[in-house]
Amino acid sequence: MPGLREVQERFSANVLDADAVGIAADVKAGAFEPRLRLQVYRNNVFTGLTDALRAVYPVVEKLVGEGFFLYASNEFIKRNPSTSGDLHAFGSGFGSFLATFEPAKKLSYLPDVAQLEWNYHEVYHEADADAMDVDALQLIAPDQYERLQFRLNPACRLMQSVFPVIEIWRVNQEGYSGDQTVDLDAGAVNVLLLRQGEEIELHPLDAGDYAMLAMFARGDQLGDCLGAAQRIDAAFDLTGFLSRFVGNRALIDFTAC
Amino acid sequence: MPDREFFTCDPIPASAGIGLRGPHYREVVESSPKVGFLEVHSENYFGRGGVPHAYLERIRRDYPLSFHGVGLSLGSTDPLDRDHLRRLGQLIDAYQPDFVSEHLSWGSFGGRYLNDLLPLPYTEEVVNHLVERIHQVQDILERPIMVENVSCYLEFEHSHLSEWEFVASVAESADCDLLLDINNIYVNAHNHGFSAGDFLHRVPGSRVREIHLAGHTIKHYDQGTIIIDTHDHRVCPQVWALYREAIAMYGPKPTLIEWDSDLPELDVLVDEANIAQSVMQETDHARVA
Amino acid sequence: MKRRTLINSAISGLIALGVSGVAMNASAAEMEKCYGVAKAGKNDCQTANSSCAGTSKADGQKDAFVLVPTGSCEKLVGGNLESA
Numbered sequence: 001m002p003g004l005r006e007v008q009e010r011f012s013a014n015v016l017d018a019d020a021v022g023i024a025a026d027v028k029a030g031a032f033e034p035r036l037r038l039q040v041y042r043n044n045v046f047t048g049l050t051d052a053l054r055a056v057y058p059v060v061e062k063l064v065g066e067g068f069f070l071y072a073s074n075e076f077i078k079r080n081p082s083t084s085g086d087l088h089a090f091g092s093g094f095g096s097f098l099a100t101f102e103p104a105k106k107l108s109y110l111p112d113v114a115q116l117e118w119n120y121h122e123v124y125h126e127a128d129a130d131a132m133d134v135d136a137l138q139l140i141a142p143d144q145y146e147r148l149q150f151r152l153n154p155a156c157r158l159m160q161s162v163f164p165v166i167e168i169w170r171v172n173q174e175g176y177s178g179d180q181t182v183d184l185d186a187g188a189v190n191v192l193l194l195r196q197g198e199e200i201e202l203h204p205l206d207a208g209d210y211a212m213l214a215m216f217a218r219g220d221q222l223g224d225c226l227g228a229a230q231r232i233d234a235a236f237d238l239t240g241f242l243s244r245f246v247g248n249r250a251l252i253d254f255t256a257c
Numbered sequence: 258m259p260d261r262e263f264f265t266c267d268p269i270p271a272s273a274g275i276g277l278r279g280p281h282y283r284e285v286v287e288s289s290p291k292v293g294f295l296e297v298h299s300e301n302y303f304g305r306g307g308v309p310h311a312y313l314e315r316i317r318r319d320y321p322l323s324f325h326g327v328g329l330s331l332g333s334t335d336p337l338d339r340d341h342l343r344r345l346g347q348l349i350d351a352y353q354p355d356f357v358s359e360h361l362s363w364g365s366f367g368g369r370y371l372n373d374l375l376p377l378p379y380t381e382e383v384v385n386h387l388v389e390r391i392h393q394v395q396d397i398l399e400r401p402i403m404v405e406n407v408s409c410y411l412e413f414e415h416s417h418l419s420e421w422e423f424v425a426s427v428a429e430s431a432d433c434d435l436l437l438d439i440n441n442i443y444v445n446a447h448n449h450g451f452s453a454g455d456f457l458h459r460v461p462g463s464r465v466r467e468i469h470l471a472g473h474t475i476k477h478y479d480q481g482t483i484i485i486d487t488h489d490h491r492v493c494p495q496v497w498a499l500y501r502e503a504i505a506m507y508g509p510k511p512t513l514i515e516w517d518s519d520l521p522e523l524d525v526l527v528d529e530a531n532i533a534q535s536v537m538q539e540t541d542h543a544r545v546a
Numbered sequence: 547m548k549r550r551t552l553i554n555s556a557i558s559g560l561i562a563l564g565v566s567g568v569a570m571n572a573s574a575a576e577m578e579k580c581y582g583v584a585k586a587g588k589n590d591c592q593t594a595n596s597s598c599a600g601t602s603k604a605d606g607q608k609d610a611f612v613l614v615p616t617g618s619c620e621k622l623v624g625g626n627l628e629s630a
Binding site: 002003008009012016031036037038040044045048084085088089090123124 | 258300301303304306307308310327328329333334341344364365366370371372373377380382386410411414415449478481483485
C-alpha cells in the first residue's frame with residue numbers, strides 16, 4: 001500500500017505530465033478509466049493557473065490572441081511551478097519567460113508589456129499609505145536636508161522600456177474603441193505606476209524625475225539624487241519635482257540620517 | 258487592512274449567507290442585501306491593501322464574516338507553509354471572523370503548488386496526518402478551524418474507509434467542527450456510487466457548524482456521466498432535497514451559497530440564500546410541530 | 547554651494563505649501579488613469595473546478611494551441627522587430 005507522500009508525488013507528476021510514471025494503477029477504475037479521471041484534475045489545475053495568468057495579463061492576451069496565450073501559459077506553467085497557495089502570487093516570471101519563448105521572439109516588446117501588467121497587479125494589492133506629513137520637515141535642521149532619504153509609496157512601481165508601453169497598454173484596454181495602431185519607434189518611456197485609493201495611475205516620467213525616484217527607491221540621499229538628476233538634466237527643477245511627487249503621494253515619508 | 262481588533266467577533270447566526278466576490282463589492286456596499294453573513298476566500302485578502310481590503314473593511318462593519326481558505330494544502334505531506342499561516346493569522350486579527358475553515362484535501366508537493374483541491378486516500382494514515390495538521394494549524398492560529406469535505410473525481414484503490422467514515426473520523430479525532438458541503442456529497446455520491454442520504458446520517462451532526470450549497474455541471478462521456486463541482490449554477494433540486502434532509506436532522510445551520518465562476522447578478526445569490534432561509538424555517542417548524 | 551541652496555529652497559517651499567497646498571499640485575500631470583475595478587479574486591479558481599474538464603482545450607493538448615500570435619499585435623508597427 002503506497003504511503004501518502006508517495007501518492008502525492010506520483011499524483012502531482014501525473015497531473016503535470018500525463019505520460020509520467022503515474023498514479024493510475026492506484027486509482028479505482030469503475031465506469032471510467034483512471035486516465036480519464038486524472039484528466040479532470042489535469043484540466044482543473046491547468047485551467048486554474050491559466051485563468052490566474054489571464055487575469056493578470058489581459059493586454060498580453062489581447063496582443064497575442066487567446067490560442068497563443070493558452071499555448072504560452074501552458075509552457076510557462078510546466079516550467080515555472082506555482083510556489084504558493086495564494087494564486088495572486090503566481091505568474092511573476094511570465095515576462096521573462098516570454099523573452100525566451102521562441103514563438104514570441106518577434107514580439108520583442110511583449111516582455112515589457114507583461115512587466116507593466118505584473119507591476120499593475122502588485123500595485124493593486126499593495127499596502128495603502130497616507131500622504132507625507134510635510135509639516136514634520138520643520139523639525140529637520142536645514143544642514144540635514146542633503147542627507148534626507150525619501151520613501152516611496154508601497155503602492156507604486158517604476159519601470160523603463162525602449163517601447164511605448166503606456167500607449168500599447170492604453171489602446172488594448174477593454175472598452176477602448178479607437179485606433180489600436182501604435183508606432184513602436186515612438187520612443188522609450190519611463191513609467192511610474194501609482195495607486196491612489198481605487199485608482200491606478202500610469203505616469204510617463206522624464207529622465208530626471210525617473211532618476212530621482214529610482215534612487216530614492218534604493219535608499220539614496222537627497223543630495224546624491226539631485227546630483228544624478230542634474231547630470232541628466234542641468235535645469236532639473238527640484239522644487240517642482242518635490243511638490244509633484246509629494247503631492248501625488250509617490251513620496252510618502254522621509255528619514256533624516 | 259484595518260488595525261488589530263477594530264471589530265468585535267459577532268457570531269454567525271443559523272441563517273443563510275452568500276460568498277462575497279470582487280465584482281459584487283460595490284453593490285453590496287450600496288444595497289446592503291439582507292443576508293445573515295458573508296464568506297470570503299481568505300487568500301484573496303493576502304495582499305496588504307488596495308481595493309479588496311477597502312471593501313472588506315467597510316462591509317465587515319455590517320455583516321458577520323467567515324474566512325474560507327482554499328490554499329493551505331492541509332493534507333499535503335510537505336511542511337505547513339508558515340508564511341501562509343502568518344498572513345492568515347494577520348487577517349484573523351484584523352477582521353475577527355466568527356468562522357475560519359479549510360478543506361480536507363491537498364494541493365502541493367515538494368514546494369510545487371497545483372492550486373486545486375486534490376483528493377486524499379481514505380486511510381488511517383491520512384486521518385492521523387490530517388489530525389496532526391489541524392492541531393498544528395489551530396496552535397499557530399490560536400483558534401479552532403472547521404474542515405470541509407471536498408468533491409472528487411477519483412478514488413484510490415487502497416482507501417479502506419468510506420468517505421463519511423473518513424470525514425467523521427478526522428472530525429472526532431481532531432475534535433473539530435465540520436463545514437459540510439452538501440453539493441460535494443451529492444457530486445461524490447454520483448461519481449462514486451454511494452447514497453448521499455447515508456453520508457448525511459453517518460457524519461456526526463453535532464459537529465456540523467456550517468453548510469455549503471452550490472451548483473455543479475454534469476459532463477457526458479461515452480461511458481456515462483461525471484459531475485464536476487463548478488460553482489457556476491443555481492443549486493439543483495436534488496441538492497435542495499438533501500439540504501432539507503440535513504436541516505431536519507441537524508437543525509438550522511449557517512448556510513452559504515457558493516458561486517465562483519460565471520458569477521451572476523447579486524440578486525441571484527440573494528435569491529438562493531432566501532430559498533435556504535425558508536427551507537430552514539419550514540423544516541424547523543416541522544421539527545417543533 | 548548651489549546644490550545646497552537649491553535643496554534648501556525646495557524643502558522650504560514644501561514646508562510653506564503645507565499638506566493641503568502640496569495635495570493641490572497632484573493632479574495636473576499627464577497620465578493614464580484606470581479605476582482599479584473590483585477584480586475577481588484569483589483564488590476563487592481554486593474551488594471552482596473547470597467546466598471544461600475533459601475537453602482538450604485546457605489540458606495541454608497541442609491541437610488546441612495556436613503557435614502564431616493572432617491578436618492585436620499586428621497593429622504595432624515599426625520597430626526593428628527582427629532579432630539582429
